Amino acid sequence: MGSIYLIRHGQASFGADDYDVLSPVGIRQSEALGEHLAHVGVHLDRCVAGDLRRQQDTARLALAAMQRTGCTVPPVDTDIAFNELDADAVIRTLLPGLLADEPEARHILRNGAQHRSEFQRLFALMIQRWHDGEYDCDDIESWATFVERVDGGLQRVLAQASSGENVAIFTSGGTITALLHLVTRITASQAFALNWQIINTSLSQLKYRGREVTLASFNSQAHVQLLRAPELITYR
The missing domain is CATH 3.40.50.1240 (Phosphoglycerate mutase-like)
Structure with a gap:
């Protein structure tokens, strides 16, 4: 083998x-x-x-x-x-749908180096929605x-x-x-x-x-x- x-x-x-x-x-x-x-x-x-x-x-x-x-x-x-998957595109696409429940998400994602644990939590949540197809956009790689x-x-x-x-x-x-x-x-x-x-x-x-x-x-x-x-x- x-x-x-x-x-x-x-x-x-x-x-x-x-x-x-x-x-x-x-x-x-x-x-x-x-x-x-x-x-x-x-x-x-x-x-x-x-x-x-x-x-x-x-x-x-x-x-x-x-x-x-x-x-x-x-x-x-x-x-x-x-x-790699296009993480920036995933974030851009799924972030708007996250803001109602996570109002600080935009700030955290823009300053990820200063908020590593919160960045990871939000990114993992968006990745889950991405692989589950929970978004309305045809512009990113599924x-x-x-x-x-x-x-x-x-x-x-x-x-x-x-x-x-x-x-x-x-x-x-x-x-x-x-x-x-x-x-x-x-x-x-x-x-x-x-x-x-x-x-x-x-x-x-x-x-x-x-x-x-x-x-x-x-x-x-x-x-x-x-x-x-x-x-x-x-x-x-």
Whole structure:
């Protein structure tokens, strides 16, 4: 059987003007992941990433760290199927319907770095309404369409993979959530309950034989836990 490693990007710049940039912590997380993969002897036959900057930079930094140990690494192929869901569009679409019950929601969401727990609570509520289809707008990607997009990327990876190959996919939390939903058949609500536990640069492993895929491990944090640096365990 072959392996597909699902890797969430390193910590991005939450609360900054451009979220899609790795923070200094995100850079260190990415390098630590590459060093760990090399240390445990993981050989990668292929790497794929979405085209978001945080995904591409996580791949670049992790693979460079592997190379510095003498590992041979493949180039990074880009597939936008593994891009994150458009969280900004979800917020813009669902926020108006939230204001009657949550009058401070607009302020909290605009200042998320100062209100992290309240931001997460409101964002989780909007995500639930999004995947349940509780909104009237055709301008955003629906949960069903998002899952279809991610599944298309997975099927392309499987079609191009040879038996026993190791493939790394550098992606995002929402995309990993969709893959958990597809592979394990858990509900969207159950998958997103797991989503909130996915740390930056965590490693989840799928095993595949042909088009048959199973979940082997989820949200491994060993590469940062072994460093005994709790500041490297981040969720956003």
